[in-house]
Amino acid sequence: MIYRRAGISFTRYQDERQLWKLPTDRWAVIVIFALLLVAPFLVDRLFVVGYLLPLIIWSMAAMGLNLLMGGAGQIHLGYGAVIGIGAYASVHAMRAGLPFELAMIVGGLASAVIGVVFGAAALRVKGLYLAMATLAMQYIVDFVIVQVPAISGGTQAALSVPRTSFLGIAIQGDRAPYYVALALCAVLTLFMLNVRRTSFGRALAAVREKDYAASIIGVDPFRYKLLAFWVSSFIGGMTGAVLAVCYYRTISPDQFHLDLSIQLVAMVIVGGLGSVLGGFLGVGLILFAPIVLNQLIGLAADQFGVAIPTDLRAHLPLMLYGGLIMGFLLLEPLGLAKIYSNIRNYLLVWPFRHARQ
């Protein structure tokens, strides 16, 4: 009912392969994008800087990781390091005088090259062993960043990002960084959506599902796994540059540690492997659930006058947060994106029940 499909038929392959087939979906995308565009003028600046901007930037990171994990089926536990390499490379490039547009590419390339070097070694093993190998990458990169003063400026040092601009717009204040990140995120989202309908994405999916069957079709499994590492690391590096310039503005080694990698993996899995929408949903849940839960518990405690001990008050949101993640995954192992699609499928034919899955 809400998503009407009746009377919509396609007479050209082009129409049948478009990104959003139903007018409802197209309108939803337009409305959400328009809302994001006008958000800085509608809501408090704290909301934009504190919630929307991180959501956008971490979604970029989650999409990059999702290309590798959901697209090509290769786990990566060192994605935080990949982002770190991109951040440091681009900041150093900018300090050397390169404009942000180029520095971003430099960051992406640096991540991609290092990511592929590790990937080539790591891809000789599969599954859990690949997880261990990428974990090693995380630790090695962490170590190098901290121990080489030329990169980090020393253990305790923080590297400040010079003033810069993107396509002529100075990245300063609250709104400019937000729009820069939004624009780049939009481009990346379109890329990720296109992956699913091109031969590139199908080859990755073939390698993910059955690499021997892929190889007799002409897909070189090793090459495509490596390519997935390359593209995914490039996206990670670019995200690192955006993160440094638009959000952190001062970078230090501890921002790119293992906990970031784990959090990104959690975002991808909770959101839904291989789903673009799932990336956004997963990031939203992982970022905001602790905050929202914290405030809800505070509110409830005040409202009902329950005296919760302070340490329980601090830990309860985290416990609920863990429970929430497990609950969602038990409810639907394919993540939030699958939950959304179930609801959508139900509504497609509501009030009738026979939905095509």
Add this chain to the structure above:
Amino acid sequence: MAGTNFQTAGPVTTAAAASAGARPVILRCTGIERSFGGLKALKGVDVEVHEGEIFGLVGPNGSGKTTMVNVMTGFYPPNAGRVELFGRDITGTAPHRVAKQGVARTFQNLALFKGMSVLDNILVGRHTHMHPSSLATLFYWVWAQREELAHRRVVEEIIDFMQLQDIRDEPVDVIPMGLQKRVELARALVAEPRFLILDEPMAGMNQEEKEYIARFILDARDERGVTILLIEHHMDVVTALCDRVAVLSYGEVIAEGEPHATIADPAVVTAYLGARAAARHAGIAVQQQAGQHTGAGA
């Protein structure tokens, strides 16, 4: 040669095999040997497949048929021997390179890509004809769309040919197995191979589904000019479809030639049924031949 308790007969040569010999050889395997640890799966196998024929590779379970196919397609490099495809040496070439030479195959156990639709599964089959790239993906509307749509038309032709129209958009893991086998055949055919290897395309099928696949195999050869190597256990299918067959047993070719004669070869019957049953069968065969002269072709 170890442990063979049957008399190895020379290859059965018939008129059909002789006429096939006039056609150019597409695949020539000579002296293929392959062992897994102490198990010698192939002991010097020679196989020749001629252009435009349907060549049957049969034999009891564990006789090395699938291993042979894996050697041809580059999954297992042979320990000794030589594989020539279209006159070029491809011994030990990786599968994805073999695929680019115009070879396609299906697998004994289905090897479809789960989580993708039937349409996408068949589209992957066009891989060797397309130019996948991440940049083209980013600039889809400028770089990729035209190619995608052109190949979609080719895929739709195959979908029509294989009669898969009504399941085009279904996820491939929810359709019945007979149809899955058909999708896999479609995925192989859409690559426009010159040489197609079918590893038990009819395993686990009922009579009706078998007849469908048999028709598709014949059509693929007649309409699309594909040379086919067929591994199959259903002897009725083998004798009806194949121009020539080779019988493997314990990693050796024990008979080769026109299907009816080859299947009836005493060495083949022994390999399938054992020596005693073979002796009985020989008696029956003699009686039958005395009774009817006209070949009971399918």
